[in-house]
Amino acid sequence: MRRWPRALASPLLWVAALFIALLFGMPALAPLFRLAFPTVRPVIFDRASFFSLFLSHLGIVAAASGAAAAIAVALAVFATRPGGRDFRPLVTALTTVGQTFPPAAVLALAVPALGFGARPTLVALFLYGLLPIVENAIAGLEGVPPAVRNAALGMGLSSWQLLAAVELPLAAPAILAGVRVSTTIAIGTATIGSTIGALTFGTPIFDGLAGNNLPYVIEGASLVALFAILTDMIFARLERLLAPPH
C-alpha cells in the first residue's frame, strides 16, 4: 500500500485549503444557496470581496493583538522585576478591568472619541486581549526556577542579560499560549466592529441580520470560524517549535 505524504495527514493543511477555497470560491456555491434559500436574492455577499474583508479583518486583529502582546509582555516584565513587584496587583487589576468591559461597550464609548471604522475596534480588541497575555507572561516569568536565576546572577549575568537570555526564553511557551488565546478570541470579537463600520467577516453577518439574508450570515460566520481555527492551529505549531527540549 502506498503511504500518504506526511503533509497530507496534517489537519492544518486541510483547514487552510478549505479556508482559501471558500475565500475565493464562495460564488461557486451560489446554486447551492439558491436551492436552500429560494426566496432570498442575492445569495452571495457582494458589497466587498471576501478577500478584501479578510485582509481588513487580519489587519485589525494583527495590529490589536500585536500591540496587546507587546504591551502585555512589557507589563509582565515590569510586574516581576524587584522594583515593580509592588505594582503587580495593580497590573492584574487593570488588565482584568479591560477584560470585564464588554467589547460592545468599549466600542460604544470609543466611537465619540475616535469616530466610526476600524480605530475604535482596534482599541476594544487591544484592551480585551491584554489580560490572557499578561497573566500567562507573569506565570511564565515567575515559573523560572529560583536556582536558575540564582546561578545566572552568581555567574555575573546582568539583569538585562538574565531577562533576555534566560527568563524570556523560558517563559516563551507560556507567553505564546497567552497570545494564542488572545488572538483567537480577537478574531471572533473583531466581527462586532462591523456594527460601527469596520470591514471584517462580520460585515456580511450584520448585513445579513439587518436584511434578513441568512446566506450572508452563513458566509461570514463560516469564514470567521475557519479563520479562527486556522490561526489557533498555526499557533499550536509555533508552540511546539518553541517548547523546551524533551
Added chain:
Amino acid sequence: MIEIDRVSKSYGGRHVVDEVSLAIPEGMFCVLLGPSGSGKSTLLRMINRLVPLDGGTIRVGGEDVRRVPPEVLRRRIGYAIQSVGLFPHWRVGDNIATVPRLLRWPRRRVSERVTELLELLRLDPADYRGKYPHQLSGGEQQRVGVARALAADPDVLLMDEPFAAVDPVTRAALQAELLRIQQATGKTIVFVTHDIEEALRLAGGIAILEHGRLAQWGTPLAILEQPASAFVGEFVGGAASGLRVMALRTVADRLRPNETAAGEPLLDEASLRDALAAMIARHADRLPVIDRAGRPLGAITLADLVR
C-alpha cells in the same frame, strides 16, 4: 586571598551574620560549617555580592569587593550551588560556556575550554556536549555545574552545598574529584556544608558558625581536638569526634621511634583508624611501621592509638 573583616548582615533586626572576621589564604580549601540558619550561606553569598554587606569589608585578592561592579566581580569568581541551576534551554556545552561568553572570549577558545573542562570532570565531550540538562543524572548535572563554575578559570570558587542533593556514592566520587581538581589547580575554594564528615574530608581550614557568629576557625584536627566551645564540641560529634580524630591523625604522629615489632608493617602515613583496623584484623596489639620506601621507622601499640 579572601579577607573577611568584621562583616555583618541583618534582616529585620535579626543578625544573620554578626561581625565575622576570617582570613582565607590563597589556595586553601575552606569549609564554612554550621547548622541551618547559622549564616554560612549568607556569608558565602556576600563574597560575590549576591547579598549586600551591612557592615565590614570583604577583600578578594586585596581588592574591596564593593569597589568592583557586581557583574565584573562575579565573572571572576566561580559559583556552584546545590540545585545546580543549569539553564534548561541550553545544551551542556553552552551552559559551561556561559561566563567565557560573557567575557567575550573568542569562539575557538570557548570551545576548547568546554572540551577541557568536560574531560577534567570525566564527562566524554563527544557524548555530553550536546545533551540538555534534563538528559543528565543528578551527579552528572552537578559535574556540569562544577565545570561551569570553573569555566573562566577563576582564582576563587564559591560552592554552596553543591553535593547535598546527590546520593552518598556519587557524593563521595564528586568530593574526590573536587579535591583532585583543587590540588591540581591550587584554587581557593570556599565551600558551605552542614555535613561534618564532608567538611573533614575536604577542608584545609574549617570555620564553624553559630547564630551568625564565628564559633571557631582552624584546621580539622584543631577543631576536633580542641573545640573552642561546648557548641563546637557537640557539633563535631561529642564523644564520636574521637573516632574522627583517628581518621585524620597518622601513624607517624604516635610512632615509637627505633623500637621493633613482629608482623606485617604499617605505612607511616596510614591513619590511626587504618592502624586500628589492621591490629583487629591481625589480632596484634603492636605492629612495626615503615615509610613509603620500606625503611623501618619503629613500632606502634594499641595504647598509642588512644594516647
